[in-house]
Amino acid sequence: xxxxxxxxxxxxxxxxxxxxxxxxxxxxxxxxxxxxxxxxxxxxxxxxxxxxxxxxxxxxxxxxxxxxxxxxxxxxxxxxxxxxxxxxxxxxxxxxxxxxxxxxxxxxxxxxxxxxxxxxxxxxxxxxxxxxxxxxxxxxxxxxxxxxxxxxxxxxxxxxxxxxxxxxxxxxxxxxxxxxxxxxxxxxxxxxxxxxxxxxxxxxxxxxxxxxxxxxxxxxxxxxxxxxxxxxxxxxxxxxxxxxxxxxxxxxxxxxxxxxxxxxxxxxxxxxxxxxxxxxxxxxxxxxxxxxxxxxxxxxxxxxxxxxxxxxxxxxxxxxxxxxxxxxxxxxxxxxxxxxxxxxxxxxxxxxxxxxxxxxxxxxxxxxxxxxxxxxxxxxxxxxxxxxxxxxxxxxxxxxxxxxxxxxxxxxxxxxxxxxxxxxxxxxxxxxxxxxxxxxxxxxxxxxxxxxxxxxxxxxxxxxxxxxxxxxxxxxxxxxxxxxxxxxxxxxxxxxxxxxxxxx
Amino acid sequence: xxxxxxxxxxxxxxxxxxxxxxxxxxxxxxxxxxxxxxxxxxxxxxxxxxxxxxxxxxxxxxxxxxxxxxxxxxxxxxxxxxxxxxxxxxxxxxxxxxxxxxxxxxxxxxxxxxxxxxxxxxxxxxxxxxxxxxxxxxxxxxxxxxxxxxxxxxxxxxxxxxxxxxxxxxxxxxxxxxxxxxxxxxxxxxxxxxxxxxxxxxxxxxxxxxxxxxxxxxxxxxxxxxxxxxxxxxxxxxxxxxxxxxxxxxxxxxxxxxxxxxxxxxxx
Numbered sequence: 011x012x013x014x015x016x017x018x019x020x021x022x023x024x025x026x027x028x029x030x031x032x033x034x035x036x037x038x039x040x041x042x043x044x045x046x047x048x049x050x051x052x053x054x055x056x057x058x059x060x061x062x063x064x065x066x067x068x069x070x071x072x073x074x075x076x077x078x079x080x081x082x083x084x085x086x087x088x089x090x091x092x093x094x095x096x097x098x099x100x101x102x103x104x105x106x107x108x109x110x111x112x113x114x115x116x117x118x119x120x121x122x123x124x125x126x127x128x129x130x131x132x133x134x135x136x137x138x139x140x141x142x143x144x145x146x147x148x149x150x151x152x153x154x155x156x157x158x159x160x161x162x163x164x165x166x167x168x169x170x171x172x173x174x175x176x177x178x179x180x181x182x183x184x185x186x187x188x189x190x191x192x193x194x195x196x197x198x199x200x201x202x203x204x205x206x207x208x209x210x211x212x213x214x215x216x217x218x219x220x221x222x223x224x225x226x227x228x229x230x231x232x233x234x235x236x237x238x239x240x241x242x243x244x245x246x247x248x249x250x251x252x253x254x255x256x257x258x259x260x261x262x263x264x265x266x267x268x269x270x271x272x273x274x275x276x277x278x279x280x281x282x283x284x285x286x287x288x289x290x291x292x293x294x295x296x297x298x299x300x301x302x303x304x305x306x307x308x309x310x311x312x313x314x315x316x317x318x319x320x321x322x323x324x325x326x327x328x329x330x331x332x333x334x335x336x337x338x339x340x341x342x343x344x345x346x347x348x349x350x351x352x353x354x355x356x357x358x359x360x361x362x363x364x365x366x367x368x369x370x371x372x373x374x375x376x377x378x379x380x381x382x383x384x385x386x387x388x389x390x391x392x393x394x395x396x397x398x399x400x401x402x403x404x405x406x407x408x409x410x411x412x413x414x415x416x417x418x419x420x421x422x423x424x425x426x427x428x429x430x431x432x433x434x435x436x437x438x439x440x441x442x443x444x445x446x447x448x449x450x451x452x453x454x455x456x457x458x459x460x461x462x463x464x465x466x467x468x469x470x471x472x473x474x475x476x477x478x479x480x481x482x483x484x485x486x487x488x489x490x491x492x493x494x495x496x497x498x499x500x501x502x503x504x505x506x507x508x509x510x511x512x513x514x
Numbered sequence: 515x516x517x518x519x520x521x522x523x524x525x526x527x528x529x530x531x532x533x534x535x536x537x538x539x540x541x542x543x544x545x546x547x548x549x550x551x552x553x554x555x556x557x558x559x560x561x562x563x564x565x566x567x568x569x570x571x572x573x574x575x576x577x578x579x580x581x582x583x584x585x586x587x588x589x590x591x592x593x594x595x596x597x598x599x600x601x602x603x604x605x606x607x608x609x610x611x612x613x614x615x616x617x618x619x620x621x622x623x624x625x626x627x628x629x630x631x632x633x634x635x636x637x638x639x640x641x642x643x644x645x646x647x648x649x650x651x652x653x654x655x656x657x658x659x660x661x662x663x664x665x666x667x668x669x670x671x672x673x674x675x676x677x678x679x680x681x682x683x684x685x686x687x688x689x690x691x692x693x694x695x696x697x698x699x700x701x702x703x704x705x706x707x708x709x710x711x712x713x714x715x716x717x718x719x720x721x722x723x724x725x726x727x728x729x730x731x732x733x734x735x736x737x738x739x740x741x742x743x744x745x746x747x748x749x750x751x752x753x754x755x756x757x758x759x760x761x762x763x764x765x766x767x768x769x770x771x772x773x774x775x776x777x778x779x780x781x782x
Binding site: 030058060063065066306 | 544546558626629636641642687691708709734
């Protein structure tokens with residue numbers, strides 16, 4: 011209602027009433043408290059992080075100098091293996107895959123019938139020039155890939171090309187061995203190992219990871235050749251042994267990768283935080299440390315923890331200690347002063363890859379012992395009962411494992427080796443009485459020569475992790491052929507999957 | 515009947531209606547009375563700029579970054595203006611309080627402004643300094659208001675009240691930070707064990723802040739309601755504001771400052 015009468019004054023105000031009214035009426039102030047609270051939370055975070063915040067511009071000068079010290083010297087044109095690998099890459103002819111068929115690069119461990127396929131044989135013949143270039147590259151000792159180190163931590167472009175070159179050498183080795191040309195097969199295997207070594211010339215974890223993969227692929231080819239196209243002469247076995255005995259030295263490799271990764275990692279973190287470069291590829295997550303990004307204050311703690319954990323891991327590697335992934339996490343927690351996502355990711359990757367390096371060396375020892383076992387068989391016409399019988403004529407001493415110093419062991423497996431049909435997924439067992447020469451692997455337990463790979467029929471869900479080389483028995487059987495004897499043990503997962511016996 | 519300081523007459527038919535009418539009248543009266551003390555345009559601009567600060571949580575586009583920066587900056591500057599004006603234009607603090615105020619403000623601002631890489635965090639990171647200044651001034655204004663309402667004169671209780679109000683205003687932030695550190699401890703990559711250990715003191719400080727908030731709110735609001743005449747007394751009829759006469763309030767030299775006379779005091 012609008013007042014129509016004369017204006018009336020309010021009661022004379024108590025001046026304290028205004029203050030009391032302002033105090034009692036606080037609705038607006040409740041809304042203001044929301045952004046104020048957010049600002050105070052940021053302030054509390056600031057108090058935690060400000061002590062370790064560094065200046066990326068200052069750090070960048072030192073980290074750039076450390077990185078540039080790693081740049082390999084130039085190699086004259088005729089002596090650079092990378093040039094031959096580039097030529098091989100140009101000369102390589104792609105495999106023409108028939109619809110529904112499997113690519114031979116996907117199954118280097120397949121049985122030899124796969125390599126009877128005319129398409130595979132044609133593929134190998136078409137790539138003769140590329141293979142010669144790969145041999146020429148592998149014969150050279152020096153390799154400079156021309157990586158631009160100033161770009162920081164990024165996956166080098168040559169890696170995917172060398173993956174294809176390795177698969178080509180592996181398929182060539184299988185085809186040649188199946189044709190009975192074990193010297194050519196061994197040469198391809200040796201070239202694969204050498205190529206893997208050249209790939210790891212850039213001291214980055216990416217490259218070391220590809221080194222492990224290439225070496226494992228070549229090891230699997232040697233295992234498959236021994237299983238399916240067993241060499242039967244001492245000369246053939248000797249060339250395989252020579253090929254496998256490439257220098258692997260996991261400790262030196264790990265130390266080199268840690269030194270390189272530290273230089274690359276710190277430079278990349280500094281350069282991104284200073285706005286000098288933009289991260290690429292897998293390191294794009296670093297972008298949050300760039301100027302103008304909300305997380306740029308985290309730079310100091312990320313850098314500090316990364317540097318500290320790499321230093322401590324390098325120290326443990328130099329002592330010959332291999333950290334597990336759980337230990338690597340503890341290591342990060344010990345050095346963490348704030349957010350340490352980079353260090354945690356890196357440590358997990360290091361632990362996994364360093365285990366691969368060590369397992370690669372352990373695999374080389376078991377393969378060498380297995381080939382020596384075959385040499386004993388060819389020489390004496392019987393199998394050795396113990397590895398000690400191979401000493402000193404075929405082995406200087408019984409090799410030990412890498413993770414644990416226990417000597418390699420030998421067992422005869424009445425069940426044999428599993429073969430999985432890739433099209434149907436069904437497993438069958440063959441080569442009953444396979445000899446397993448094995449080391450204890452990372453877990454240090456005697457898993458009776460059973461490993462994590464599919465040739466033992468239980469893939470990765472079983473905790474067995476022995477490093478094993480399987481020597482076929484003197485009398486082999488074809489896949490699908492019923493094998494005599496019973497398995498020497500029943501695995502836990504098979505107990506549950508076995509059909510229940512019918513009761514009358 | 516358009517006089518907001520006057521209670522509406524009771525309607526015997528409905529207690530709920532009576533309660534609602536009385537409450538609405540009280541609100542109107544509070545608004546009318548506090549208008550003499552307040553800086554209304556700044557208060558409304560402050561409230562309107564709050565939604566813009568929400569863009570800080572939507573960091574998906576540079577335009578949003580700048581919206582957040584501008585919104586937060588405007589909010590922070592207005593907050594300082596509003597409480598600064600109330601503190602220096604309407605209230606009066608003692609020299610000791612001014613000393614403590616300036617010292618605390620200098621420490622907080624010094625910590626923020628000397629943090630390396632703060633400026634590179636985001637375009638709006640500079641707004642943190644005025645926001646914290648706003649927090650300090652806010653606490654000071656609330657303290658002086660409470661001290662006046664509670665008639666606190668001695669310096670030590672007033673200083674303790676000042677510290678308590680800064681803590682009370684920071685209580686939600688302390689609790690949020692403590693919970694984040696407690697939960698963040700599960701995400702080991704983001705929170706170190708040393709940082710996670712701070713969650714307990716932060717939560718404890720937040721708990722103390724909650725207790726102080728309740729205690730100060732209850733006591734000060736009761737006194738404020740008594741001053742304002744909102745406390746029901748026995749034998750009062752209820753048709754007029756209770757205890758709201760000018761004779762009931764003691765005169766004080768500060769009164770003219772608290773509630774200056776304006777031509778608008780004559781209500782249309």
